[in-house]
Amino acid sequence: MRRNAHYQEAAPAALSGQVTVDLSAISENVKALKKRTEAPFFMAVVKGNAYGHGLVEVARTAVEAGADWLGTAQLSEAISLRQAGITVPILSWLYLASQTSATILEALENDIDVSLGSVSQLEVLAGIAKRLGRPAVVHLELDSGLSRGGARKEDWAELVAQARQAELDGTLRVRGLWTHLAWADVPAHPGNATAVAEFEDAVTEARKAGLNPGLRHVSSSANILDRPEFHFDMVRAGLAIYGLAPADHLNPADFGLRPALSVTAPLVMVKKVPAGTGVSYEHQAITYEPRYLGLIPLGYADGIPKGISGRSVVNIAGRSVPVIGKVCMDQFMVDLGPDASGIAVGDTAVLFGDPACGAASADHWGAAIGSHGDEIINRIAPRLPRAYANGAHQDSAYECPDYQEPGTAGQGHVA
Numbered sequence: 281m282r283r284n285a286h287y288q289e290a291a292p293a294a295l296s297g298q299v300t301v302d303l304s305a306i307s308e309n310v311k312a313l314k315k316r317t318e319a320p321f322f323m324a325v326v327k328g329n330a331y332g333h334g335l336v337e338v339a340r341t342a343v344e345a346g347a348d349w350l351g352t353a354q355l356s357e358a359i360s361l362r363q364a365g366i367t368v369p370i371l372s373w374l375y376l377a378s379q380t381s382a383t384i385l386e387a388l389e390n391d392i393d394v395s396l397g398s399v400s401q402l403e404v405l406a407g408i409a410k411r412l413g414r415p416a417v418v419h420l421e422l423d424s425g426l427s428r429g430g431a432r433k434e435d436w437a438e439l440v441a442q443a444r445q446a447e448l449d450g451t452l453r454v455r456g457l458w459t460h461l462a463w464a465d466v467p468a469h470p471g472n473a474t475a476v477a478e479f480e481d482a483v484t485e486a487r488k489a490g491l492n493p494g495l496r497h498v499s500s501s502a503n504i505l506d507r508p509e510f511h512f513d514m515v516r517a518g519l520a521i522y523g524l525a526p527a528d529h530l531n532p533a534d535f536g537l538r539p540a541l542s543v544t545a546p547l548v549m550v551k552k553v554p555a556g557t558g559v560s561y562e563h564q565a566i567t568y569e570p571r572y573l574g575l576i577p578l579g580y581a582d583g584i585p586k587g588i589s590g591r592s593v594v595n596i597a598g599r600s601v602p603v604i605g606k607v608c609m610d611q612f613m614v615d616l617g618p619d620a621s622g623i624a625v626g627d628t629a630v631l632f633g634d635p636a637c638g639a640a641s642a643d644h645w646g647a648a649i650g651s652h653g654d655e656i657i658n659r660i661a662p663r664l665p666r667a668y669a670n671g672a673h674q675d676s677a678y679e680c681p682d683y684q685e686p687g688t689a690g691q692g693h694v695a
């Protein structure tokens with residue numbers, strides 16, 4: 281194909297927004313978290329495309345930083361990690377045994393540990409392991425009150441008895457016992473102690489049945505930070521490795537954690553409007569004086585929550601400016617105030633990122649919509665391009681990304 285050099289040079293950057301993931305933040309967060317636990321093993325949870333950050337990139341970074349295990353909900357993600365050449369142990373905890381046996385077989389062939397929470401799952405898994413010709417390696421899950429996966433305590437004795445029998449038959453090997461706490465984010469809640477006591481009873485029962493599970497694991501991010509007595513043999517860190525708050529009372533910065541992901545977009549238009557101008561559909565915002573409005577080319581099709589309007593800010597040229605008017609499908613408006621000097625078309629708007637660099641955090645956006653940062657980062661549309669940065673500030677003073685710099689596009693205001 282003939283290439284047009286001029287076109288290549290002049291080609292504008294993609295108009296939509298940009299997701300930037302700073303892998304050095306992931307790396308430093310993993311290291312900071314590992315220092316907070318005496319559990320011998322550390323699992324980095326990379327489900328949901330690593331919370332929207334990019335499965336393989338995050339997994340590689342976490343392993344390099346010292347994660348011993350990786351965790352995914354879906355088998356397909358665990359298999360993708362193996363296809364990428366990642367060799368550390370992986371646990372995957374969500375699958376429908378009866379309908380995905382080809383995938384389960386592929387997972388077992390790839391040395392992926394799977395969770396097991398019922399006798400019927402066990403039977404299917406044992407059958408697949410027979411085809412494989414070696415035992416499936418499993419972690420038995422106790423439902424300690426979340427009522428999600430796992431066996432309830434009244435079904436536990438049967439599960440461990442069957443699991444032991446399957447070990448003797450050569451179809452299973454029980455490597456771990458685990459549970460996921462319903463009240464992890466609320467440390468004072470009595471449900472935590474009850475659940476952990478139930479888990480300890482379940483461990484005792486499993487041992488009595490003849491199982492010898494080396495890995496007991498209970499804690500996700502919140503309890504890594506605030507409940508060392510719940511760490512057992514391994515902790516499972518999700519949100520905290522991405523630098524977001526795992527619970528309202530835990531501020532990531534207090535633990536040396538910083539967000540890895542930022543979303544930016546170019547400011548595509550600036551216009552002056554008179555007092556009394558309605559903004560966006562149904563004019564939910566109306567200017568009370570002459571104001572400058574800015575246009576950002578991202579909308580709810582990109583995962584920008586509609587509820588953010590009037591409740592959060594974006595950072596442009598070092599200024600925090602509010603999102604106003606209804607968020608549209610591909611675009612939304614910001615209020616640049618009565619004086620937009622210093623702000624120009626082409627400037628980078630930072631929707632959220634590292635608060636230490638003047639951006640709103642995804643946690644702030646989450647709180648603004650009555651949720652948490654995890655919902656914000658997870659809903660960013662796959663259509664947004666992702667770029668990986670590796671600031672590697674471990675040995676140097678912390679440097680903010682470029683986005684704090686005022687833009688120099690110099691195209692002036694569209695009045």
Ligand SMILES: *Cc1c(COP(=O)(O)O)cnc(C)c1O
Nearest residue numbers: 325460500501516517518519526
């Ligand atoms: C998501 C998840 C985690 C990680 O939780 P965070 O609060 O993000 O740290 C740990 N364990 C299981 C089973 C999970 O589903």
